[in-house]
Every structure is written in C-alpha cells, then in structure tokens.
Amino acid sequence: MQHILAVDIGGTKIAVGIAERSVFAERGTLARIVTERVPAPGTPAAVVPRVIAIARELLGELSDPDPLLSGIGIAIGGPLDHREGVVINFPHLPEWRNVPLRDMLSDALGVPALLDNDANLGALGEHAWGAGRGVDDMVYMTISTGIGGGVIVGGRLLHGVGSAAGEVGHITVQTGGPRCPCGNAGCLEMMASGTAIARRARQAVAEFPDAGAGILEQAGGDPLSIRAEGVWAAALEGDALAIGLWEETAEYLAIGLAAIVHVLAPQVMVLGGGVAQTDERFLDAVRSRMRDHVGYVPLERISVVRSALGSNSPLIGAAVLALEAGRDRQ
C-alpha cells in the first residue's frame, strides 16, 4: 500500500505522522503520530537523522509487509524558500542556516518531498480537513509563544514574496508599543502571544503587587515563573488583574484580526495555538471587540473560530503537502 509521511519540526518538539495515502485522501486522518522533544542540541545534524529514524520506525511497524512511501510533507517554522525546499533560518534552534531540508529527507527516504512554513501548513490543514473546509478565502492564525499565520485565497495557499504572506504577528496593534525583534514596535506578537501575555502580567504584578496576588499564586510566588496559562487560571478564579490582562489581549487580537478583515474579508478566520484554545469565552471577547474595529465589512458573515485540528493543524497540512509531493507516484 502507498503511504505518506507528514513531518512537523517545531522549536520544542518534532512530530512525524504516517497514513495510507488513500485513507488520508478520503478522511484526512493519520494512522499514527509520534511526537518527541527536539533532540539535543537541536542542530540539523541532531534533528534530521532523528526524523529519518522515526520515519523508518513508523514504516517498519506497519502490518503491510511491503509498505511503499509515495511522498513526504514537511512543516517547519521560520523563513524558508518553499520552491527550493530550503530552511533559510530557524530562530528557535541553533545552526539552521540554509538547510536543504526537503532534499535531505527526500534523499534519505527515496521519495519526493515538499516543504513549507508551519503556519502556512496550519492554514492548509484547516482548509482541507478542519475549520475552513469548503471555503474559498480563509486565514489561519496560530497564537502561542509567537504569532504566525497562513492565508488561503481562492482555495489556494498564498505564499507572497519570500513566502512571507501571512506574517500577521507583525501587524502593528499598539502604535508606539514595545519594540519587536523584527524592528517594528507594538506588533501583535509583542502584545498578544503567550510570551507577551506573560511579560505584560509580570509588569502588572510588579506595578500592582497587591492586585497581583492571584497571578503570583499561580506562578508559585515567583514572578519569573508567570506564564500565560497561569494568568488564564487566575482569570478563571475571578482575579481582576488577570481578567483585565485577558481583555487587553482580546483587544489587541481584535485590532489585528480587523486589519486582516479589511484586507481580505475572508469567510473564515481560524485561531490555533495555546492562547486561542483557552476557552470559548475568550473567543467571544475577541469577536465582540472586533465589532468595535470593523464597520464597513459585514462581520456577521465572517466566522472567527478555533482550529478544529488543534496542535495538529500543521502536521495535517504537511500530510496534504505529502499527497501533492507524491502525486506523480500514485
């Protein structure tokens, strides 16, 4: 039987999934997914052989005595050249500079491979098998330690110059806000990512020590241990400072999403990543605040929803890419 492999290389974990080609093409599900921490020290020399080893294990474990592999799809963060299959750099791990990852995996496993940005593949996954099925125009935004995105227009993934379409984390949502490593100030990612929520919470706790007791408690009393998850937990317990921080977060996201609405007017906006997975109440707050920032676009016809595939959106997107990579082999 023909099989496909999907690979997702992140800053902290790697995931490899396998499926029978025909089963995935019909149902969009992977038969097995192996997820591991990125092997130390996180260099290409450490990560790539481990991905290949997992792929071989997955193929070896199939009941099929003579499994065939038809294609590989690879998701990875950071700037890349999807046409050449080269990772230009990967800010979260060392020594990833101009790595021809597509050909490395393709050569090792002897089948065609395709490579794309993880947020682009999140969009592709959600469009093919998730919250954006059947729509022409949609945006996927992943909100976790950073904020990335992917854009589908006319049913096709939009790459843009330098594969940089969907860099929605760097839309300005707070003019004169904190400086971002990208050079801009007040970027969405600087205000509403998990990292940003934790930073803003630490600042708020330092400024208002009395009001910050609930957030601090969630962090075991150590301001440096404050995380977005703890701020959310404090908000659920009714902590006013934590609730305020989440309301601000909803406001920043609403301004960023409104900017996208004013460019694309997409049918669906899919929010993935840990921050968006918190709770339907948070999404309601985002939707409500979007109405303050959008007047002339019929927002009632734009769905703002959580990702249907959760943290697997990029991996499922990689599997869609694997189908495409192996098209000639079918």
Added chain:
Amino acid sequence: MQHILAVDIGGTKIAVGIAERSVFAERGTLARIVTERVPAPGTPAAVVPRVIAIARELLGELSDPDPLLSGIGIAIGGPLDHREGVVINFPHLPEWRNVPLRDMLSDALGVPALLDNDANLGALGEHAWGAGRGVDDMVYMTISTGIGGGVIVGGRLLHGVGSAAGEVGHITVQTGGPRCPCGNAGCLEMMASGTAIARRARQAVAEFPDAGAGILEQAGGDPLSIRAEGVWAAALEGDALAIGLWEETAEYLAIGLAAIVHVLAPQVMVLGGGVAQTDERFLDAVRSRMRDHVGYVPLERISVVRSALGSNSPLIGAAVLALEAGRDRQ
C-alpha cells in the same frame, strides 16, 4: 466595429469612455473620455439618464456608420453587490439605495454590463494596463478624500465577503486615534486621507498660530479653507509645520501599508489618488518609513509605486470589465 463603454461614477464627477473592443484589448487605451460634474441633485434619477445620454452621444459621434456595442463596465464607490450589479448605497450622493445600476444601463443600451467598486476596478485597471502589469499579487490603494483599495491575488480580483476585500482605509494606524464614521478609531482614512491631512493641518494651525503662517497663507488666511494641496504647497516652500504634517502622513501610510504587507506580501503596491500623486519625495518618505515597520518580509522585493493610470485607473478597470461583460457577444 464592436465597441465597449466604461463608466465611472464618483462623488463629484462622472466619466464615460469608449473604445473599439479590439483596440482596448490590445492596447488598454480608450478612444475618448467625457468627464462631467455629477448632475444636480446627484440622485440616481439625475445621474443614470445623463450617463446613458453621454454613452449615446459617444456612440453617435463615432465615424463608424453602424457601431456596435458589446459590453459596459461600471465603476462606482460605496458598498455594492457585484454579483447582482446593485449599488447598496453610495455615501457621497443622495438616494442611492439598492439601485440596480447594472441592469439600468444594460437595459437602456441593450448590451450586457458588469458593475464593481471603483477601488476594485482601480486595482483591475492598474493590473491589466498600469503599474501592476504581469504580476500575480498586488494591492491598489487610492488616497484622496477617503482611502479605498483593491486586491489582486493570483492575477484575479479578490472580492471577499460582501465585496469588502480591500477596505484598507479602515485599518487601525493610530490606536486610540480619532473616531471614524465606520465605528473604529484611528483608521488610516482618518489619519492620511486628503480630508484628514486638512483636518490635522487646521488643528496644528489653531494650536501653533505662529508656526502656521505658511499653511494659512496657502488657504488665503482662512483656516476653514485649508486643503491638503495647500499643505503640500507650503511644505514645498520649506514650511516646517507643513513638512511635519506630511512626515506624519507618510508614517500613517507606512503603518497601514506594512499591515497589508504582513498579510499578503504582494509584489507591487500601487498608490493612486491625489495624495499619492504629490511628489516622488513623498513616496520615498513612505517607503523609508515602511522599513521601520517591516522586518521579516523582504521589502526590497515589494515595489511601492504611484499609479500609472492616474485618476483613470477605475475607468480603465471598468473597460476591462466591459470586455468581460461582452465576452459572449464577441
């Protein structure tokens, strides 16, 4: 000979152009364009018959003894349903509510017609025959009394829900800025349109009467007569307050254009309308400030240029639409 008609209905003027179908298809030029002030009182009952009369005059004046009309393309501002050919409303003129403009012109002249938003057709015109020829992905932005836009992706005009894609004038570029009629605050249109430049100049002159002498002089001494053109003229004469106002304008435009870059990463961004036509120095200021707001998208591969068709972009776009309208008749 087969001919096409292009119609552009604006808040202050109407324009009707005519061309031989084959000539326009080859060269993108109109043989004749009639431009008039909108006939009083600007209602559909006043405007539509006048457009029809001009069209008949243009047809009658052709040397061709038996001219044929194959299609009409119509550009108009404001919310509309391009599929149904209905103007939902037209904020600049009275009594334009659910006007079936496409069918009114089509019935009167006996040929198929198509209707679209003027900024969308500006994008279509610049893509087909202007500054965006041959590119896949581009954005057109018109900066005059208001700010509108159109988006081309994969060589095709993007409409989005409610034909509202490209409403780029309502991207937030000044958080907490002045309230916009759309409901949002600090919209690009509220900060960088010709109207906004005049408003900001009036405020600055009221605040700093001494520094405002140069701007006031351009307005004949009357603050209420301050217009963006006069602020530009004062800046050219070295007036510091006027120069500052234009630098601020470049900054607001840069933030708005950067937001679009972060969504689409288009190859070309075409700026039309009076504000963008000022001077290449102003565009240089916009480009320079965009570099402050864009880090991870290769801006050196994105052209930010003035419209090649000037104020005719929507009319040329309407002619492109007229070709499409008349396709079955060819």
